[in-house]
Amino acid sequence: MPVSTVNSPEIEQKVNRLSAAAGRKTVEPDTAVPGSVGPGQLLPDELLTIAGLNLDLSPAQRATLSREEIASITQAGIRFEAVLEAGFAAQIATAADLTDPRITFILHEIGEETRHQRLFQRLLTQLKPQAKSPVSFRLVRLGYRAVIEATIGQKAFFYVLVLAGEEIPDLFQKLASEHPETDPFIKDVNRYHRMEEARHLSFARAALPEIWETATVVDRALVRYVAPALIGFMFNSMVHPGVYEVIGLPGFSTWRAASRSSSRQQQRFASTRPILRVLCDAGALPAHAVPAGWRRLCGVLRDGEPADPVSS
Numbered sequence: 001m002p003v004s005t006v007n008s009p010e011i012e013q014k015v016n017r018l019s020a021a022a023g024r025k026t027v028e029p030d031t032a033v034p035g036s037v038g039p040g041q042l043l044p045d046e047l048l049t050i051a052g053l054n055l056d057l058s059p060a061q062r063a064t065l066s067r068e069e070i071a072s073i074t075q076a077g078i079r080f081e082a083v084l085e086a087g088f089a090a091q092i093a094t095a096a097d098l099t100d101p102r103i104t105f106i107l108h109e110i111g112e113e114t115r116h117q118r119l120f121q122r123l124l125t126q127l128k129p130q131a132k133s134p135v136s137f138r139l140v141r142l143g144y145r146a147v148i149e150a151t152i153g154q155k156a157f158f159y160v161l162v163l164a165g166e167e168i169p170d171l172f173q174k175l176a177s178e179h180p181e182t183d184p185f186i187k188d189v190n191r192y193h194r195m196e197e198a199r200h201l202s203f204a205r206a207a208l209p210e211i212w213e214t215a216t217v218v219d220r221a222l223v224r225y226v227a228p229a230l231i232g233f234m235f236n237s238m239v240h241p242g243v244y245e246v247i248g249l250p251g252f253s254t255w256r257a258a259s260r261s262s263s264r265q266q267q268r269f270a271s272t273r274p275i276l277r278v279l280c281d282a283g284a285l286p287a288h289a290v291p292a293g294w295r296r297l298c299g300v301l302r303d304g305e306p307a308d309p310v311s312s
Contacts, residue, residue, distance in 0.1 A: 154216070
């Protein structure tokens, strides 16, 4: 058996600090984030997925699109956080030591995620989205079940998806909360969510190296070859094709064009490169020979350097 290169006591100390920070102040969204969305356009043009496509849209169409895009992202957030909760709950149920500091933080995280979901649910109620995904919900439900089954059994794969589920929305929330033209309530929601998700990111980054050391062959293969495709799909599906149909645009063709646009690709690179760095630092991926799927996802060369340094 190889000698462990991970300092578990050091990780436990960090996790204890994160739990202490989470326990010092419970932020209830119903009181901390009051109010509601305003009328009209909620996001600036440059933060819409169609940025750079030169579409001739009226102000009313842009306003509707902004609301439908936020609703789609919010729905995806509620569902993905449910996947994380399922994975974490399975860890608690199968833990040999229920006093482990990691379990303590996981309990904090589940509580925080459910508060986020209630805030997102309130936001959805206000937005009243009209868009319907053209993909059968039965197929969507089957996909979520498959991911839950895979993440419950493969811990390293699960933690990589945790990182993706935190890093991808974090970039959008940063951009939205800092832009002067974003709706004030949307800014408040994003600031609140980012505040607590920072601890979740720290936990996943700290836990991954020791998890990787005991990962199975199947688990490691999922991280190296399946995770980048799934994360890319997660990124592109946060705004589903149906949102474009609401304003009279063709759903799938507009969705494909938006996914391939320079601005969306740069957002994908910026939100996924931190995941790649964590994996390389943990020894999960060779920094000098990044697998092709991760190179495509993150826009990097074989040695992990940005393929386009100017826009990285």
